[in-house]
Amino acid sequence: MKTSKTLIYLAFISFSLLFMYSCSKSSRSSVMPISLTVEYLTNPLGLDIEKPRMSWTLEPTKESDFGQSQTAYRILVSMSESRLKDNVGDIWDSGWVESDKMQLIEYNGIPLESDKAYFWKVAVKDEKGVESKYSKISKWSTGLFSQDEWTAKWIGTGESYNPSEGPNKMYDPWFRKKFTLTEKPYKATLFVASIGFHEVYVNGEKIDDHVLPPAVTDHTKRARYIAYEIAPELIKGENVIALWLGTGWSIFAPYATDDKPRAPIAIAQTDIYNEKGEVIERIITDESWRTHPSPNKLIGNWGFGVGGYGGEIWDANQEIENWNSVDFNDEDWKSSTILNPSLKLSAQQVEPNRLIDEIQPVDIEHRSDDSYRVDMGVNFAGWTDIHVKGNPGDTIHFLFSEREDQDMTFALHSAYVLDNSGEGTFHNHFNYMSGRWITIKGLTTPPVKDNIKGWLVRTDYDDATYFECSDSLQNWIYNRVKWTFENLSLGGFVVDCPQRERFGYGGDAHATSETGLLNYKLGAFYTKWLEDWRDVQGTEPMVGNMNDPEWARKQEGSGRILGGGIMPQTAPTYHGGGGPAWGGIVITLPWFMYQYHGDIRALEENFEMIKGWLTFLDSHVENNLLNRYGGRWDFLGDWLWPGANAAGMNNYSDENLFFNNCYWVYNLKTAAQIARIIGRETDAEIWSEKAKLASEAIHNKYYIEEEKNYSDMSMRSLTAALYGDIMPEELRPEVMKSLENEILINQNGHIDVGITGGAMLFKVLREEGRDDLIYSMTSQTTYPGWGFMKENGATTIWESWEKDLGGHSLLHSSYLYPGAWYIDGVSGIRQDKDFPGYRKFIIRVPKLTESQLSWAKAEFDSPSGLIKSHWERQGSNLTLNITVPPNCSATVWFPQENNETITENSGHAIHIGNQEGYQLYEVSAGNYRFSN
Template structure:
């Protein structure tokens, strides 16, 4: 009895000791979260041999300050059970003393094809306390070597006839049956197609992706998508079915010898009994595309020819439906054998988010018209899918016309149709194409449809939103919302199209107007990494303009312009076609640099360095006496494009002002390239390009400077901005040239903008850099022509191609004028990159240089690569309230007038006055939520800070 009591006492003392020990354990201030691999959350099918890891932190005490990572440890395992034991059998980084949490390269065992890898991270905080492990993340590899592909490309024997108004091809079905002894543990299917595709297993569609794969230069490459199909398989007979959509397979610039002008597909899967096969395990079966697959025409076909203003739509014939075409029960006796093809294409993983449906859009009005048609108002201009429930007699053809103009039934030949089957009812729904517009005209119905019969969805790449912004000015809020909505409608297929209805081309010049807006509002690391690969693919080929099937534009009878095998670039990627100028190809220098500044991604600089060298070398070959000369055809040397009243003035490619702007832009390219070279240790090129920029700067100034009014060339807003951004004026003249630009905006044009796509992107980049929020605000506040307020006054729901609304043939949903989208975050909300610390672990907060009567308050939350940043400021009389949330493991620098700092602020452990310079105080804020209430003494607190 006494022994039992002693045991109980000892047990109680032991438990109490454990409780006491746990009570005295100091919790870490940090918890790693938001794990990403190659910018993606748990990606499958990556073919990157050295993937990179990113994470951010959650503060375990949201009210605390100064949370900082001082070390990290990453483990990567081949199985979840091993990872749960905190063992990294593939890689254990060990403790690394560093605050780095972005772009950390995997340095473990060589990766193998078609394998599962899981990983997690643990960190030490500012006191050296170890955090809890993060949640588990994973990625799977794709087929890492070209010889891993054993499947064959297959399709049908139908070839596209470009002489037809509408495509002559039916979107084909393909299928393969096979047997399994038991339900498998692992089956990853890799599928690449030229043309869109959908995948089905045993009658079930795999995944929610649509319009797959991402758009790619099909003269060189096809992207494969990985699908986990293990759960859809079962013991016994199974069927894998693929539905191909014609789409990009017949795009003129992609026509090439060796590849049929028809949709084709290659796919394979290795099926294992175990979920995580051990090394050396052989699959129980390999299913791959070959001549044994069967094919049959589907009820769907492309209307149009996938050409300029001929993107068309889709025709569905319900009388051709086979309900079980993708199921085991389907009778294949009337199906044909697939045709094997041998295109010479590189197979690469699709390392960008797929397309998805967003924002269900409901019809708001239906008008019955005298001609028997019905006009449907969807309430908003959008690019996406529509779905309409229908009734009628067998054989009735119901037609849909799409328009972005209220007074027109159809714009840009966008139309679809549905033929009623024996059931007497059905639903039209897009599958391998999309429309763009606000109004739908329906013809052929014998009754008035109901609002609930008609639905729409935005289609876009499935990147994540990063930012919310709002301010006291309703017009600015309208512009911000419409810029974002327009950007989303243009981001289809892993690149930004100029317009979704007429061309669907990836213009480099337009990208200047969209890319920083995109980065400040969305998570686009994977998106822009993919688009840069597209630019590498198209280098060496001239652009083409005109009929894609006119042989005078042929590249050795291949429809992508002349293949020159030098550093030249077409004006669009991956699409080749379209006009442009040096600022179009020059995106290959600017975009990698912007991504590097935003994401801290050196790899994008390294991967594109030869591309940049080639482009600058091409420009050098057209330079004389340090002045870039006009080159190319009519559409190859454009400067600014679509400035106010541009169409009345004609094309600008042969004018002196265009030569000036393109030369200034070239210097901007050279200066940016020198920074890129310096960032990756290419000092020889950095020095050469820096010297080139100075020589060209002097030549441009000597030739184009107009001393009488401190301007350049034609004294235009575009040339003034380009010269200033490229640092053309000598230092002693820069202020005068800047004053001349200010006069151009405020006096000569009464606060209105007077530039177009490229000139506007340059102008807003310059003014953001200079902190001239007052000039940007003047232009964005105008309510008459030209300006964004004019669009609002004229009922716009998206941003137009031109400042003018009613010129025929121009788009009302376009990439032209999206450049204010970056300013709202960077200028008004004040969240800015720190030029010396890419990636936002260090960032700047600068209040806008605006009068008190302009804006009263603004707020934003920006999910930056390093964590969630929030700002809020409000002015009431002489009082200024500023709230800044700095993410864990980050610091912010705020610049405020010196008098206000001295009057209001004292240094603390988490807010330090770093010093005073040029009348300003620099405040450094550690992580946490900071609230500053200032009694403003210096009335210039909101000038350029």
């Protein structure tokens, strides 16, 4: 049954289409399809999805027109680019499909084949039925659909890291294979999977600009392969393919299994084709590949609490010129060792890491001990390139620090051993640093600014959003939040911090995921991370505490496989403490993917994981209340609120039990919505009933009637109650009033929650439209708050509200939740929850005074097209300029405070009523200007 809101919307769209049809006499289509993607990626290589999904957006052919839309589409897919240019879709011709859908349309042609390239384009019909031109041609290639198609073997050096022997001693190995081709290849895709990092070379040339591939993965279960196009580098005659492996995650304790060494290993395979499409050679990794140590070695043991992640040491005396070239003689290298790990090979369906922003030093200080302190000007996680001079044979040390008063933080350091020339350049290969300051020791010649560079390294997803407003502090917070997020998203998941732990916490994901989705194109990124969560389900989380005998075992193992729906607190990394709001990301993140992208497959693929998680929680429910479970670190509530102790612990308190029960109710209600969307009505009814009974039990036990408050009456308890919506409907306004008083009066406008509670608080206030309360907290320059960080010289967002709290990091995922508010609150570009994916959305000008914000502008490249919003206040005058992309519509909420007349320039906006001090208008595609 359609809701009344849906019927009104459909009637509006029908009216708009009829109006535009009757008024137009043009025969040229009003729209053109652009920005083609497959599985959220642009021209992806090596996909192993048999029915990939295709998407596009539309651009208007005339910017001044209104109501442009799509009424039909036609997709053509071919294995021949030339045939596709002739409009022949010999693999799939969808024919004209009467539909306005343009996102995530499933391929439905001839079954795809492994290791093939496919070309595609799309045309649409506009609101008048006029056909557009076809889009530019896009493409994707397939990986290997069956494990049986892999004839290559896993290879290694025969070495293995032994933690009982102290720090890692293995050098990152080289591998190479020489072969002869009788003709110049036409096509060759090399599929490479590795445990640990890798680089690929063909005839001495590095293939692709990937950094630290592959994406981080649970290597107890799978290895992700990357497709490299190598045909351009291959020649008729002798060739060589070389791999350089990096230790990295290969020695990470939770990934240790009996069927593989704790050492970098790889598997690679390519079929080489001629112009006729015939395979002229298959190259596979096997015992014929030759191996030798490279000059590079990991410093550290790669893990939190076991020596840290260290850095790299390069010994220039062990360099071998042209090691990856055809004419190099590798006869004295040893043969590779064959291995048989039990791992599923699957394609890496997420953007690779790349070097993104070059960073130049701002100052170099020569200190009294003859060391040099380099200030890079900004805290960042990434690579460095540093040219140095010293005595031949000496070791130059690089110490990295987040803090100006410490030479090194979190044991991050690298080194360079000089050869006889006495000079060289340190450059990262298989690790990354994190910090702002670099202390260099062992030089005989001062370093030069021009010879020092840094780069941010991150997953190379696209930016989606531009935002700016009249308040310089808000701009600073927005930009620092984005910079921090980017520094945390290396390897296809979001880490808590890039220096100390590098774990993918579910609780921290709650604080970052909406900020991510409203500012970046993260469809592939989060799809991959959800697969990581499915992989780790069924494994115990943290074990006891550091004084328990089990702790040591957990540090050198991945924990017991318990089965069922239990979740560790991090994925794909296992380690770390947390609680219900950490494991609960397995419900929240698929739901966000649906809301922001309309991705139903995200709900379907993760449904059994969701059901398993709720079944696990069910086993700890008594009298409709969730009981505490697990060890000391397994039932955390909020984390690192202002004034929390160094560990931020409150997990045994009654308040914490209340907090987690409210979160559990939120999980149940969200899961019920998911179940209804995918037709799992029985599950939906069960979870809805449990949420109802739990809400009643929580409210009856914890509600303080005379105070209109809950539990310990803290900001986090009020937030949790509202987030779970556990109160009777008529009480919600009164509880909201209590939260308002807590923020404005009891906390004098400051925030008083931590990571988990803060994400929940901002979610509640954003949905309630309480931009005034969020602005109050984000505008403070005294402790606690983001402005306090700015006043204390921060260039990234800290782990805790206190700068110097017990070794906490200064680049962290903790408080990134304002990044979503700037887009859907300040600029007013909001979801319409009845229409996922932004086909219909809301523009709502915030009710902020001119002294708070006088203007804001944003451009959000949504999944359905580019949305623009720019509002400005001057005295009592307010103007709003918006752009609604083709095939979309919006509801505009324009404030009317003193019954002033509201005008709109085009005449195409339809007034539909008023609500909460706003006049509401429906608008179709086009550019609009509202003013009073």
